[in-house]
Amino acid sequence: MRRIAAVLLGLMFCVAAHAHVQPGDTPPDALGTTQDGRAVTVSSLHGKVVVVSFWATWCGYCMKEMPVLANLQSLATQRGLPLQVVTVNYREDRRVFVNAVRALRPRLPGLLMTWDRDGALGRPYGSDKGIPVMVMLRRDGTVAHVHVGYGEDMLDTLVGEINELLAGTAATSAAGNAGGSL
Template sequence: MKRNIPRGLSAAVLWLCLSASASAASPRPGDVPPDALGNDRAGNPVSVSQHRGKVVIVTFWASWCGPCRRELPILGHVQKTVGRDHLEVIAVNLNEPRADFAAVIRANPKLKLTYVHDKGPAAELYGVTSVPHMFIIDRDGTVAYVHRGYSPEMLEGFVQEMMSLLPPEVLSRAAG
C-alpha cells in the first residue's frame, strides 16, 4: 500500500532534518572555536584568529536580556583594566533588529568593546541557543572556559579564570 505524503509536509520534514544536522555543537574547553564572528560596527570582519596571542572573550548577548546588560559593563571594565594588547572582548549581539543593538551601544558609550551584530550565523556555529553565553579563549586560540547564563556568584570565578590565562607581566602591572 503506497501512502501519499503531501509535498509541503515532506519538504518541512526534510528542512527540519537538515537544520538539526547543520546546527553545530557548542565548543567546549580544549576545542578550537569557529573563527568568523561577523562584522564590527564599521563593517570590518571580526575573527578569533586575528587576536591570537591575546585572551579573547566572546560573549553572546541581547538587548532584552537583563543578565546580559549587567554583564557588558563588567566586561567593559575588564577590557579597560587589562588593555587591548592582552585582551579582546567581543560582544556578539544575537539576532536582533539593528536598532535595538545600536540603542544599547548608544546608551553605554563608555563600554569600549568590539561589537558584532550577528543575524544568526555566528551563534549557529557556536551552538548558542540562549544568552548570555560566554567563551573564554586562551592565547593559543583554544576554548579555556565556557559560561552559560549569568549570576553575581559566577563573577569571581570568571575573573580568576580570565586572569589565569594572562601573561605574568600583565598581572604584575595590574597589581602595581
Template sequence: MALSMRHHAGAAAAAFVLASLSLVATFSAFAAGPAPARSADRPATQQLASTQASARIAKPDASAGTSKATTPDPQSRRSTRTAPQRGDIPPDFLGVDRDGRPIKVSDYRGKLVVISFWASWCAPCRRELPMLSALQAGVGREHLQVIAINLNEPRRDFDAFLKLNPSLEMSHIRDAGTVARHYGVTAVPNLFVIDQRGAIAQVHRGYSPQQLRQFAEEIAALLPPEALKRPAAAGKQTQ
C-alpha cells in the same frame, strides 16, 4: 627566587580578582539604567518566534537573575551536541564589526579572547556587559580582546542600545544567528574564553553574581603576570 616570583604572581592574581569583584555595584547601576525603546520589548513567545529555529534564545528569568534555555527542538539539539567545548578550536569567523571590518578569532592569536553573546532585552546580559567592559579597560588590548556579539536583534535596537551605553569598552558585532549557530548558542548570555593558543579555555552559560569570583579567577590564571601587575589605561592600547 622561583618561590618569590610565584608569590608575587599569586598576589597580583588575587588583586585582580578583588578588583573584578568590586564591579558588582557597577553591574547594578548599569542594569537599572534606562533601556532603549525597541521592538524586542514584546512577549517572550513573540521574541522567540522571530528568532531562527537553529539559534533559539530564551527570555531571561528576571527573578532568578540568570538566563535559561528553552527546550531545544531536534535541530537545536544537533547544534548543542556540536557546540565547541573546552579544549576545542572554535569557529574562526565572528562576523563584521560596526565599521564593516571582518573579525576572526585568529586575528587575536597570542591574546586572551572573551566572546559574549548577548541581547539588549536580556537583563543578565546588561549586568555582564559592564563587567566585561571594565575587564577590557583594566587589562588593555595588549593582552585581552573582548568581543560582544549581539544575537538576532534589529539593527535599530542594536544601535540604540550602544548609543545609550557609549562607554562599553569592547568590540561589537551584530549576528543574525549564523555565528551563534556555529557556536551552539541556545540562550544568552553565553560566554566563551579563548586562550592565547586559540583554544577554548572556559564556557559559561547564563549569568549570576555568584559566578563573578570564578570568572575573575579563571581570567587571572590565564593572563600573563605582566598583565596583572599594572592594569593598562582604558583606550591606550592598540589591537
C-alpha cells in the same frame, strides 16, 4: 546489519552537527561585524586572551554582564594585559544593534561590539539554547572555558579563569613579559 550501521552513522552526523564547542576545541573564526561593517575574527585576535559574550538588548542578564566585561577590559588595557572582550549582539535587527552600540559605547569603552544577524555565529557556542553565553579563548584561539548564563556569584570564578589564561600567556610570551592579572 548494514541498515543499523547506516542509521547509527546518520545519528552520529546529526549529533556532531549540533555539538557545541568545548574546551580544547578550535572555534569557528567569525565573530561578527562591527557597527561600521568591519569583520572581526578569532584569528585576527591571536596573541590575546579573548572573552566572547553573546548578548541582546532584551536580555536582562546580558545587560548586567556588559558593564562588568567593560570594567575587565578597561583594567586589562590600563595594565597592558593582552585581553580583548568581544560582545556579539545575538539575532537583533541591525538598527537595534547600531542604536544599542551608540547608546552603550560611552558607558562601555574598550568592548569590541559585533553583530550576529541571524544567530549562525552563536549557534556553535550554544546561544540558540539561551543567552548570555560567554566563551574564553586562549591566546592561540582555542576554547578554554564556556559559561552559559550569568550571575554575580560567578564573578570570582570568571576573573580567576581570565587571570589563569593571562598568566599562561605571560609564561609562553616570546618577549618574556612579566605576568599580570586583573
